[in-house]
Amino acid sequence: MTALESMVKKLSPLGIYRIEDETNIKNELSAYAYALDIHKKNIDNLIRECFISSAQDYGIEIREKVIGAVKSSYDLSKRREMLTLRKGFNENDFTQDSLAKFMKSFGVTEFNLSENPTQSIISVCVGGSYPDSEEKWIENQIRLILPAHLTAFVYFGGKNWRQLYQEDKTFRELDEQDLMWQEIHLQ
Secondary structure, eight states, rough: OHHHHHHHHHHHGGGOOOOTTTTHHHHHHHHHHHHHHHHHHHEEEEHHHHHHTTOOOOOHHHHHHSSSSSOSOOOHHHHHHHHHHTOOOTTTTOOOOHHHHHHTTTTSSSSEEEGGGGGGGEEEEEOOOOOOHHHHHHHHHHHHHTTTTTTTEEOOOOOOOOHHHHTTTOOHHHHTTTOOEEEEEEE
């Protein structure tokens, strides 16, 4: 029901106002209703963007910017999943399983964690290919979350974007090999 319909429905039984088309009252109510309908849409949009589960636009982007960069290369459901995982992580989550969950919260799905508790060392090998800036961001995120007493070794396995560019292969040359991205990455 629009705001105008609601106002007319509420005012008609009073019998005080003549709410017919082309009357001043109807025109005034129409003007108010137009503004109220716009405000209602804005409020509905604001409420939707307040929650990760329903956000579709700036509600996702703002949260992503707080922890890094906008992840527009992922679909909306994956972005929501990553933000939900990140939100569920807290200062008491310092187990290997929690670190694995944390890695998934910023889109890293291929990784290997190994730890040497006696020497307070943890090694993280990140699979997949990332641009240099994203590799630095991922490494920084890992180092920021780990307790200060741990020595962290973070390295990226496989080829990175820079190495692929240096091969100077055309898309056609890569396509003719009929390889999956993971296979290109591991060559």
